[in-house]
Amino acid sequence: MTEPTPLAVGDEIELDITGIAHGGVTVARHEGRVVFVADAIPGERVRARVTEVRKKSFARAATVSVIEESADRRPHIWAEAALSRNPEHRVGGAEFGHIALTRQRALKAEVLADALRRFGGLTDAEIAVVAGGSLEVEAVPGDDEANGLGYRTRVRLHVDPETGLVGPYASRSRQVIRVRSLPLAAESIELSAPLSEAMPDVVTVDLIAPSADDSRMLVTLPGEKKRAGENDRVAESVGGREFLVRAGGFWQVHREAPLTLFTAVRDAIHQLVDEGRFDTSAANLDLYGGAGLLAAAMAEAAGPTLKVTTVESDPGATDDAAENLQELVGGLAVTARVDRHLADLVKGAPTVRQRLRRATVVLDPPRSGAGGGVVAQLGELAPANIVYVACDPVALARDTATLRELGYRLASLRAFDLFPHTHHFESLAVFHRV
Incomplete structure (x- = not known):
């Protein structure tokens, strides 16, 4: 039996995408080895860059260009996650943003x-x-009607400890990515998000937009486990019924x-x-x-x-x-x-x-x-x-x-x-x- 050609991180390979896997990645094979591919759609042929190799079991890769495009491919809803960016600099949290909603x-x-x-x-x-x-x-x-945008009433942003930059993490990493917008966030969160500010003395920024209360910003300071204001109660309206919940507690996003x-x-x-x-x-x-x-x-x-x-x-x-x-x-x-x-x-x-x-x-x-x-x-x-x-x-x-x-x-x-x-x-x- 012929051994598959060794793969290394950084290699670029052409792949036929055959299926979808749990976790937001698609499935392909390269000389018999399973490859989990980000930013693709089943039925496409893509060129992908290898990002991880697990010996002979499987590899991970990210699409860098599309050779044969699916009819369901759309311009990515988040510019900072598009194929035009290097895979390591693509923001996470919208891994299906290039696919038609249906x-x-x-x-x-x-x-x-x-x-x-x-x-x-x-x-x-x-x-x-x-x-x-x-x-x-x-x-x-x-x-x-909204193309699946503007729905999130809870968003967490992170702060780069070296630059104070505020933003979401890159896909599959803890690198903070600077973004100009939060397309999945509710309008009040989009307007209040400190995306252009430096917050060097903050670890995380949580933005919440309760349905029956004022929007809030909760920040975590270095060395602190709790976020300032997380125990404040806010009102949520569900079908005419009001619920009181902690600002930092669990609620559907x-x-x-x-x-x-x-x-x-x-x-x-x-x-x-x-x-x-x-x-x-x-x-x-x-x-x-x-x-x-x-x-x-x-x-x-x-x-x-x-x-x-x-x-x-x-x-x-x-x-x-x-x-x-x-x-x-x-x-x-x-x-x-x-x-x-x-x-x-x-x-x-x-x-x-x-x-x-x-x-x-x-x-x-x-x-x-x-x-x-x-x-x-x-x-x-x-x-x-x-x-x-x-x-x-x-x-x-x-x-x-x-x-x-x-x-x-x-x-x-x-x-x-x-x-x-x-x-x-x-x-x-x-x-x-x-």
Whole structure:
């Protein structure tokens, strides 16, 4: 067998792009070796510069020119990320910015389906059934009209320690890139961003644009762990309902994401109610609950008699959740790590365990997913339904495989394009105990 020609960082090679991979990169092969290529589109032939070589396993490369162009290629929405710049000087955070929005969503759907096949153990037929016919990543209101721009209500910028330059990081590095604009940011953030200023005594700059409050700038000073003003409360409006959240706390970044996920979870709970699968008096849970957004969605669907405990490790967010859910008589906000709270429930009294078996659990874990430990605990508690909000398709797929092994059936699946011009998206999966 002929050994492939050795590759070295800096080599330029021509590649036929054959597919999309998780993480916002495309896939090609060079003499049998897999190459993950940035800034390309499946179906294109490109010239790419090698940026990393992992012995014989794979290499990474960045497109420097397009030989055969896809019909879905567009001028990049961010000039500082365009092919005209050297790969190491391209800003990160908009890795799909050169692709038409409809194709972006199709690629994301491919990534989700591939993850469910490879890591979740589902067949194409099973995926089609749970997706209601065909798996799609749904657009949210306003994005097509705005070409997916101006949606971010939270932006973090970094400060170059040597120059004081303020800007985002380059793709796959911690080099601060000077930019003239933030095309994905909300207008108030775009106007207030200190892109032309030097801030030598600052480490990070967080800009937030709450939907029902004034915009804020939070700065981290050298040697400090907390950002000035991060515990100030700001108001967010979601479908006419107001939520108070910490300025530096977690909140969905897309202007339409809170309402999109609120509505999706509410509708999923409505469906469970209609099917007779939801018990308002059970020990229902909202895990990784943040400021109580999804617990409120449960309450809107299930009614005022709902009993639900929202669990969150951040004390500030728990305080916010307690206030946001104060009208819900059966609501309780608990500060705890999810795994530790579930461990206590596993050891609970038989009456508690029975209420849990009748329960519905909503969870919105971090990008790494709930993980085997938490999913195993859920399997031991055996709630009737699990409504899983996921921001990483591979993590969702792995947890799906575990849940299926523990006796759950994936009943429905939706996905939402809450991060246009990036490879990220959100999914909502509903599981029933068999």
